[in-house]
Amino acid sequence: MLTVVDRPVLQYVVDEAREAGIEQFIFVTGRNKAVIEDHFDIAFELEDTLEKRGKTGPLAELRAELPAAGSVSFTRQQAPLGLGHAVWCARHLVGDEPFALLLPDVIIKAERGCMAQMMDVYRDNGGTNVIAVEEVPAERTDQYGVVEIEGSGDVFDVTGMVEKPKLGTAPSNLIITGRYILTPRIFGMLEHQEKGAGGEIQITDSMLTLMREEGFKGLRFKGRTYDCGSKIGFLGANLAYGLDRADLGPELRALASELMG
Numbered sequence: 001m002l003t004v005v006d007r008p009v010l011q012y013v014v015d016e017a018r019e020a021g022i023e024q025f026i027f028v029t030g031r032n033k034a035v036i037e038d039h040f041d042i043a044f045e046l047e048d049t050l051e052k053r054g055k056t057g058p059l060a061e062l063r064a065e066l067p068a069a070g071s072v073s074f075t076r077q078q079a080p081l082g083l084g085h086a087v088w089c090a091r092h093l094v095g096d097e098p099f100a101l102l103l104p105d106v107i108i109k110a111e112r113g114c115m116a117q118m119m120d121v122y123r124d125n126g127g128t129n130v131i132a133v134e135e136v137p138a139e140r141t142d143q144y145g146v147v148e149i150e151g152s153g154d155v156f157d158v159t160g161m162v163e164k165p166k167l168g169t170a171p172s173n174l175i176i177t178g179r180y181i182l183t184p185r186i187f188g189m190l191e192h193q194e195k196g197a198g199g200e201i202q203i204t205d206s207m208l209t210l211m212r213e214e215g216f217k218g219l220r221f222k223g224r225t226y227d228c229g230s231k232i233g234f235l236g237a238n239l240a241y242g243l244d245r246a247d248l249g250p251e252l253r254a255l256a257s258e259l260m261g
């Protein structure tokens, strides 16, 4: 719920999914995260105040962000057992359908949303599994899931994946960015997944099994990632999105250059 400029980080990710045509949203949250549910509901008091004060612009913006009735569901991961386990917690809500998975601490600034770009790859390849990848310097590969690939270009076959490899052992410097399109077979694999890197149930480990059975495409997407789970990523996102705003950009640019001397 941290705000980048004036909207929660989560909202950017929901917008990216909406742009890709996604209509049903499932949030896996945890204890003390009820504020997320409230964010997707009508803010009655706020709307009432805005209306009484004649603030039609902000009121319209607020209403435009309200999801359609019944399109949002929530479930809880009761213990932090890993990303794979978090996804598995949503198995009954997802059902027997392919789904998109977006990790909302990562926001991607792109002309066309990353998930929309991935949806093209999914459609063009007969509904296969897809992950978004990007390059990082070799000394940071130990912080991510890293892929091994075959072929070149923007879309390629993934031939291997490893979660948080030790430095010097990564198969490439292409990392998994936090955007996935997966078939529901992943749930059966997650069900039996043993703990992996960091003692957690990792989605990457189950994806490796899925890859061997169904294949996986990687997409080098067009766009820039801001990992809002890191301080520098969060600051960078505020700067990038702020500079882009017609109402704030010029003043922010002047301020930033003044501060940088």
Ligand code: G1P
Pocket (backbone or CB within 6 Å): 083, 103, 106, 143, 144, 145, 146, 163, 175, 176, 177, 178, 202, 203, 204
């Ligand atoms: C998760 C995934 C990892 C991926 C990363 C992207 O790691 O497990 O494969 O590269 O997100 O942000 P986490 O950030 O939860 O450690």
